[in-house]
Amino acid sequence: MTSPRPRRRAGSFHDREATEDALRTAAVELLNKEGVLAGLNLREVADAAGVNRGLVYQYFGSRRALLRSALLHRSKGNAADAASAARLPLRERLALLLRGNARRPEAIRLIALLVLDGDDRPRILPNRGSGRDTLAEDAARGALPSGDVDAVHAALASTIYGYTLFREHLAREIGVPVEELDERMVPTLEALFSARPPEPGRAAGEPPPGTARTR
Known part of the structure; x- marks a missing residue:
């Protein structure tokens, strides 16, 4: 169990801010340590944060609100990271998003937990507007494998989020250090989400030799 912090009492606005932050931190630490299926016991969260259990309900109202x-x-x-990546070329953008989420996986874990809990409020696509606009510009330049920007956006988020959730398990199954797998994923992402230039002597959009054309 996470070691309890010194007991806090309700007080000023700044005390409340500190208490709320302690409760958020304790909740994430307990989830990381004990796992999602163990459940999130609010008494344990309060003890780990060093506050009275009643403050969890007073400040957040419910377990779900605390997780939100x-x-x-x-x-x-x-x-x-997503905002910083918005104006970068596609390869650099993909690398920054992958490495940033791998470095800070807690947000992805919390989104997954809330969605599995039936909460429809979490936003899966941060910076949805600017991110989609940038992908639309990529599509207009022919830099994406598909002109369906919404589907590409969804596929990209699914790939990065899924990899963030499973990267350590995947590295163990494959038998490589997780940092090595991270680096190998970057060019793989580029290959998945970048349009390949046509082969010499073949126009863009023309299928490879031997490929049946659809009528």
Whole structure:
């Protein structure tokens, strides 16, 4: 069990901010340590944060609201990465998104937990508007494998989020260090989500030799 922190009492606004942050941190630490299927015991969260259990309900109202608040705070770094990547070339953008989420996986874990819990409020696509606009510009330049920008956006998020959730398990099954697999994933992502230039002597959009044409 996570070691309990010194007991806090309700007080000023700044005390409340610190208490809420301690509760969010304790909730994420317990989930990381004990796993999702063990459940999130709010008494344990309060003990780990060093506060009275009643403050969990007073400040958040429910377990789900506590997790939503933790997600909001934990996802700020991921959203900042997405915003920073928006104007980068596609390869650099994919690399930054992959490495940023792998470095800060808590937000992805919290999103997955809330969605599995039946919560329809989490936003799966941070910076949805700007991210889609950038992909639309990529599509207009012919840099994407498909002109269906929404589907590409969904596929890209699914790939990066899924890899973030399973990267350590995948590395163990494959038998390589997780950092090595991270680096190998970058060119693989580029190959999956970048349009390949046509082979010499073949126009863009023309199928490879031997490929049956559809009428």
